[in-house]
Amino acid sequence: MKNFYNRLKFNHIKVYQQLQQWLGTSLPCVLCDAPATAPNHAHLALCAHCIDVLPWYHAPRCPQCALPTVSGTLCGICLQHAPAFDHTLTPFRYAYPLDRLLHQFKYHQQLSLGHLLANSLLSPLSTLTENARPEVVMAMPMHRNRVQARGFNHALELAKQVQQQWQIPLDIAGCTRVLDTPTQAGMDMKTRTRNLRGAFATQRSWQGQHVMVVDDVMTTGASMHAVAKVLKQAGASRVTALVLARTLKSDEP
Ligand SMILES: [Zn+2]
Numbered sequence: 169m170k171n172f173y174n175r176l177k178f179n180h181i182k183v184y185q186q187l188q189q190w191l192g193t194s195l196p197c198v199l200c201d202a203p204a205t206a207p208n209h210a211h212l213a214l215c216a217h218c219i220d221v222l223p224w225y226h227a228p229r230c231p232q233c234a235l236p237t238v239s240g241t242l243c244g245i246c247l248q249h250a251p252a253f254d255h256t257l258t259p260f261r262y263a264y265p266l267d268r269l270l271h272q273f274k275y276h277q278q279l280s281l282g283h284l285l286a287n288s289l290l291s292p293l294s295t296l297t298e299n300a301r302p303e304v305v306m307a308m309p310m311h312r313n314r315v316q317a318r319g320f321n322h323a324l325e326l327a328k329q330v331q332q333q334w335q336i337p338l339d340i341a342g343c344t345r346v347l348d349t350p351t352q353a354g355m356d357m358k359t360r361t362r363n364l365r366g367a368f369a370t371q372r373s374w375q376g377q378h379v380m381v382v383d384d385v386m387t388t389g390a391s392m393h394a395v396a397k398v399l400k401q402a403g404a405s406r407v408t409a410l411v412l413a414r415t416l417k418s419d420e421p
């Protein structure tokens with residue numbers, strides 16, 4: 169009889185553990201404090217409602233720079249002055265409340281928020297066919313002065329998640345930012361491009377490689393263009409940009 173109860177107890181715990189694993193852990197939502205279900209290893213979660221109201225980017229867009237186009241064809245800018253990167257993948261528009269979450273992650277060093285955000289990067293990646301999959305992933309390089317000031321490179325934290333989830337090798341030091349250029353907010357594309365001349369350098373050959381560059385936000389695409397140009401000059405065959413959010417003009421979808 170004792171054995172029977174022991175067995176029952178054991179099974180009960182096991183069933184409970186399995187259920188918990190299946191249901192996940194209950195945590196308060198980062199944005200509204202409502203109960204949210206997260207995978208068991210997570211420290212932060214969003215509730216179903218807040219996930220719904222995130223600025224998901226569904227509209228048809230230019231495959232190269234991710235600006236909206238009527239039927240998902242190349243935009244006029246890419247047709248006339250194609251950037252050095254070939255393709256842009258992004259799950260979000262840069263808008264509320266994603267901008268707040270990103271700010272918390274970048275300036276308050278909330279690394280687990282970075283993990284939560286990085287999970288959203290995996291959905292556009294899953295749209296790639298096997299042979300369109302990049303061979304190597306890298307983060308948008310940050311000048312060492314800025315890494316020191318901030319404590320970490322936020323883009324590298326996002327890129328690490330991509331490496332872990334998709335088993336794409338991560339290159340950490342192959343391309344670096346050698347010039348600490350001024351903050352680019354408010355500058356137009358031409359000024360940004362001029363400022364970024366000579367900002368990036370690569371120490372290795374990228375011969376024939378399809379490289380994926382991860383960053384948090386693409387605003388004008390000038391930084392991505394500058395990095396991609398350096399990678400292509402060093403032999404890269406293709407550069408895919410994977411960004412968490414794309415800045416659009418306010419009247420765009
Ligand atoms: Zn919520």
Ligand SMILES: [Zn+2]
Binds near residue numbers: 230232235
């Ligand atoms: Zn375009």
